[in-house]
Amino acid sequence: MGKGRAPCCDKEKVKRGPWSPAEDLRLISFIQKHGHQNWRALPKQAGLLRCGKSCRLRWINYLRPDVKRGNFTKDEEDAIIRLHETLGNRWSKIASHLPGRTDNEIKNVWNTHLKKRSVSKSENVRQRGESKESSMATSSSSSCISSSSDKNSRGALAMAVSDKAQDFKTDELSNHGSSRASSPSEELEGLSSSSISSNITNSGQVGVSNPEDQVGSLFNFIGGHYDANNNTSEEVNKPDILDAIFDIPLESDLEFWNMLDSLGPYQPEGIQSDDGTQSSNFEEVENNKWLLYLEHELGLESKDGGEAEPLGPEMNDMVMKPEGHYHNTVQPYEADAAK
């Protein structure tokens, strides 16, 4: 027997790198149906050529229904800074205090923004200790600009722009209240989702009640017509397939996931309501049919035994083509908000 820890997966046989929409869909639909009792076995059962850890990470950091996307509010940032003072780099602990935020996201935000701000704040405090005269002049973020003396000019400028954007963002937030959906970036997203809105019923509900329409959207994408240009402010690696398919504004993500949840709370096979009775809800049935249809059309449907055919390379390739811009369409954290 080999000593030491067995590798979590055969790196030769697993796909790595960015997730394609088809993989996302496959993962989502599998977890919706079967849950995730065993991450290691999940990829095989779901027909994904991925390491179980990778699936877990993707689910937890991105696909999970309650993951909150978008820029951090000032309150959240302050909370992170405060918590970091007491907890240090224990990102999961910090994340547990911020509902909807993942440790990875918090870690990224800390490393890219808050660390600088935290440092500059402490520098400011120190400077104020030396000279108390400027106490009224600066907001928390303007302090960042003053701290940029140790950076090269371009970096300093970038910092300044970034922090100005932050000012704008937080000002706007305070004007609009702390509601996430009111942030400028989301207003932009809201604008950019005008096409999205067209697929939403007048009642504001996600138009899932007409599966054919959604599927039509999907196959526009699958057929290579997914037009990145029409998606001017995509969420970063947000499962664009979801946006493309469902045309859901970000604000409606929760509704969407609630809807998916209603398909059955991680019950293997069959749709049953919580009380154990067969659901008579027409919409649920339709939704389930629609999911099955999607899977069928994508070639994602699982066999009855629970294991699905692996995604063929053509499927991965198809959805990974750069024109789809599925991966890493980096949304500037703050700069966009200032535009």
Added chain:
DNA sequence: AATTCACTCAACCGCCCAGGA
């Protein structure tokens, strides 16, 4: 227009820990 550079963040890596056999 082309190139360089800094920034962002999803994803990966490797270690640690808990729980079960």
Added chain:
DNA sequence: GTCCTGGGCGGTTGAGTGAAT
């Protein structure tokens, strides 16, 4: 008590992007 396995965590990497030159 020991070993094995799966899950979780924190650190790091690298590709994509936009701004500056």
